[in-house]
Amino acid sequence: MHFYGQAADILRRLEQHQGSIQTLTVGNRAVASDDKRRMYALICETLKYASVLAPVVQGSGVLGGGIQGMNTRLALAMAHDMLVSRGGLQRRGADHELNRAFEKYKPQLRAKMDALVAEAGARSMADLVPLGLREETATLRHVRVNLLAASVDQVVAAFEKEQFELVECRDHSLMAQELPARSRRFMRDPDLDDLLVFPSGTDLHAHPLYTDGTIILQDKASCMPAHVVRPKPGTSALDACAAPGNKTSHMASLMGNKGSVFAFDKSARRLDTLVQLTDRARCRIIRPLCADFLDVDPLNPLYADVECALLDPSCSGSGIVNRLDALVDGFVALVQGQEQHRSNATRLESLAEFQIAVVLHAMRFPSVRRISYSTCSVHVEENEAVVAAILNAQDEFALMPAVDVIPTWPRRGLAHGGLTSEQAACVVRTLPEDGTNGFFVAGFVRKKPADIGEIRRQLDERRTQQQKQTQQQTQQEVVDKAPERTKAQPRQQKKPKKADRSSSAVSFLPGRRARSAVTARANVSSNNSSNMSKKRRRVKSGKGVAKK
Numbered sequence: 161m162h163f164y165g166q167a168a169d170i171l172r173r174l175e176q177h178q179g180s181i182q183t184l185t186v187g188n189r190a191v192a193s194d195d196k197r198r199m200y201a202l203i204c205e206t207l208k209y210a211s212v213l214a215p216v217v218q219g220s221g222v223l224g225g226g227i228q229g230m231n232t233r234l235a236l237a238m239a240h241d242m243l244v245s246r247g248g249l250q251r252r253g254a255d256h257e258l259n260r261a262f263e264k265y266k267p268q269l270r271a272k273m274d275a276l277v278a279e280a281g282a283r284s285m286a287d288l289v290p291l292g293l294r295e296e297t298a299t300l301r302h303v304r305v306n307l308l309a310a311s312v313d314q315v316v317a318a319f320e321k322e323q324f325e326l327v328e329c330r331d332h333s334l335m336a337q338e339l340p341a342r343s344r345r346f347m348r349d350p351d352l353d354d355l356l357v358f359p360s361g362t363d364l365h366a367h368p369l370y371t372d373g374t375i376i377l378q379d380k381a382s383c384m385p386a387h388v389v390r391p392k393p394g395t396s397a398l399d400a401c402a403a404p405g406n407k408t409s410h411m412a413s414l415m416g417n418k419g420s421v422f423a424f425d426k427s428a429r430r431l432d433t434l435v436q437l438t439d440r441a442r443c444r445i446i447r448p449l450c451a452d453f454l455d456v457d458p459l460n461p462l463y464a465d466v467e468c469a470l471l472d473p474s475c476s477g478s479g480i481v482n483r484l485d486a487l488v489d490g491f492v493a494l495v496q497g498q499e500q501h502r503s504n505a506t507r508l509e510s511l512a513e514f515q516i517a518v519v520l521h522a523m524r525f526p527s528v529r530r531i532s533y534s535t536c537s538v539h540v541e542e543n544e545a546v547v548a549a550i551l552n553a554q555d556e557f558a559l560m561p562a563v564d565v566i567p568t569w570p571r572r573g574l575a576h577g578g579l580t581s582e583q584a585a586c587v588v589r590t591l592p593e594d595g596t597n598g599f600f601v602a603g604f605v606r607k608k609p610a611d612i613g614e615i616r617r618q619l620d621e622r623r624t625q626q627q628k629q630t631q632q633q634t635q636q637e638v639v640d641k642a643p644e645r646t647k648a649q650p651r652q653q654k655k656p657k658k659a660d661r662s663s664s665a666v667s668f669l670p671g672r673r674a675r676s677a678v679t680a681r682a683n684v685s686s687n688n689s690s691n692m693s694k695k696r697r698r699v700k701s702g703k704g705v706a707k708k
């Protein structure tokens with residue numbers, strides 16, 4: 161296949177999520193060995209410039225049928241090399257004819273490009289590339305000091321000994337400038353006292369302080385929730401959706417390994433990772449629990465003293481900066497337009513429903529006084545709108561005041577999705593241009609003591625609703641499975657197969673730390689069920705989980 165034809169095919173396959181940029185170029189046997197690096201670069205660059213080049217090719221007439229086999233993807237790849245790349249169109253033998261035909265449109269393509277650049281008041285096409293896709297907006301390297309292993313001063317001294325230069329900067333907009341890529345500079349973070357900041361691209365994965373768990377490589381934004389709930393040493397906290405456990409270990413670090421942190425996650429596999437990660441971070445107060453958090457009984461005496469709850473539930477992940485993923489996502493959005501937008505909206509709606517439910521559930525733990533809610537999403541639907549819905553759904557918790565929510569961080573929430581501008585000032589947003597992932601954090605504080613009777617009533621209501629749903633589902637399954645001729649006849653109701661979600665079924669993962677059967681039994685929910693879901697049974701047998 162021709163080089164550019166092959167590039168167009170790879171763009172199509174990326175659009176259809178048939179592989180990553182890496183696998184479809186460097187790992188693609190159909191791409192000649194000599195062309196692999198060239199192809200990788202062309203694909204990355206075409207994706208990066210796609211939104212800028214699209215109006216150029218569309219307005220140039222090159223898609224008008226004059227060139228056999230021409231399509232938008234092919235035109236974008238060729239226009240990239242012709243207009244952006246220094247070397248112009250690549251002269252691969254088999255592409256000769258195609259290149260000649262494309263060259264004929266050069267004047268129109270150039271004119272369209274010059275007009276666009278002039279209209280935007282830019283100097284070149286490079287200035288029109290969306291900010292998040294430019295090299296210079298790469299995230300800074302954040303290093304959290306694990307206070308269970310060393311103090312911040314000790315870690316600073318250790319880096320200084322290795323000829324790193326400590327610089328100071330309190331102005332957020334100048335931080336990236338003060339830490340040029342590839343320099344041996346670093347600074348204390350102006351907002352979070354246990355965080356250090358290094359230039360983008362600093363690789364500390366092999367550093368002894370990292371391998372021995374003294375420092376944790378964690379994006380700044382993801383360090384904010386633990387600082388918002390800030391559990392005191394000796395108290396009890398919970399992390400509702402905890403795995404892989406970076407925020408759990410951060411809470412243990414701030415608590416000085418005194419007290420306890422219940423770490424729930426519904427995925428046994430991910431919880432296993434949490435056990436390993438928190439062990440390496442020398443955490444001794446984590447109690448990993450394999451459970452759907454919505455099934456955990458807040459009135460279980462085990463959780464009677466839980467004061468802080470960290471809620472970092474599953475989200476769209478739209479704020480995560482992975483340059484290559486961002487390139488593909490941007491391209492897909494460009495070519496699929498509205499259709500993609502609609503399916504995203506449905507997905508965001510169901511994520512928001514879950515996000516609201518977990519926060520409201522955490523509010524039912526009678527002693528919980530402080531809650532942080534966070535996502536690595538940039539969507540209002542998962543952030544401000546979720547906070548507004550939570551404030552509307554109950555009146556025991558208020559929004560945490562701005563002064564307690566990373567007050568020195570300048571980027572605050574948006575007055576959208578039902579939040580007023582005063583409320584938006586109480587929540588925090590971060591964006592890639594801040595040198596972090598896109599992230600959102602809000603805090604809630606209890607304003608009046610828990611009403612146990614009301615909590616019990618809510619739990620009963622939920623249980624009844626779920627029982628009804630299970631019954632309806634079972635009846636439907638019976639009808640669906642019945643042979644056509646018997647469908648009309650009433651059948652005796654089958655026993656529900658699945659465990660009632662309200663059963664509060666919790667499995668304790670012993671991990672590497674020995675956990676006595678007594679401890680495990682003491683953790684049994686006050687509202688147990690004899691039915692254990694298939695998944696939990698697998699966990700139990702596969703991983704030696706203590707019996708509830």
Ligand SMILES: C[S@@+](CC[C@H](N)C(=O)[O-])C[C@H]1O[C@@H](n2cnc3c(N)ncnc32)[C@H](O)[C@@H]1O
Nearest residue numbers: 401402403404405406407425426452453472474
């Ligand atoms: C965004 S991740 C949490 C990341 C984690 N807080 C950290 O900083 O390392 C969301 C986690 O929630 C878990 N999860 C999703 N639904 C859950 C549920 N209903 N109950 C408990 N955990 C759940 C997922 O398995 C996933 O591990």
